[in-house]
Amino acid sequence: RAIIAAYSGNLEKLLPVCESWEDHLWAYFKTFVDIHVEEEIRLVPRLDGRPWEPLPEGFGKKSLSPRAIFEEVENSPNQTLRVEAAAPFHMIEKHLVLNDVEGLLNTYHEWLESHPNMDHHLLRCMVHTILFMRMMNRHMEST
Numbered sequence: 001r002a003i004i005a006a007y008s009g010n011l012e013k014l015l016p017v018c019e020s021w022e023d024h025l026w027a028y029f030k031t032f033v034d035i036h037v038e039e040e041i042r043l044v045p046r047l048d049g050r051p052w053e054p055l056p057e058g059f060g061k062k063s064l065s066p067r068a069i070f071e072e073v074e075n076s077p078n079q080t081l082r083v084e085a086a087a088p089f090h091m092i093e094k095h096l097v098l099n100d101v102e103g104l105l106n107t108y109h110e111w112l113e114s115h116p117n118m119d120h121h122l123l124r125c126m127v128h129t130i131l132f133m134r135m136m137n138r139h140m141e142s143t
Helices: 003-010 009-018 021-041 066-074 079-085 088-097 101-114 120-142
Strands: none
Touching: 003 009, 003 021, 009 021, 021 066, 021 079, 066 079, 066 088, 079 088, 088 101, 088 120, 101 120
């Protein structure tokens, strides 16, 4: 059922087999893309003039924005999922996916203030993302 759910955009049937933060995000974003692709396809009339077939019951029932997807996962009743969502590298991914640079920098600032002896791998990742964003901003200004 889960395989068919993944192909048909049925989030309700797909979520029960998701175990990790990554699984849940993939399921939500997969159905998010499926819903939006289907909406765009249906804006164009069929070449043969026939009407589009009706969508399966429940398709697109839970269409969330990317920000709402992350909030849904962060507020899951599953404690393990909530802990995974709060993991630093997952929070970085969230801000990058949402193109929330200000939120990312605020999060970095909070982490630096509250964890003076931060893991050096996390600190290195933070510095690299900041340097990359600065480089991209310069590139964008020059074009």
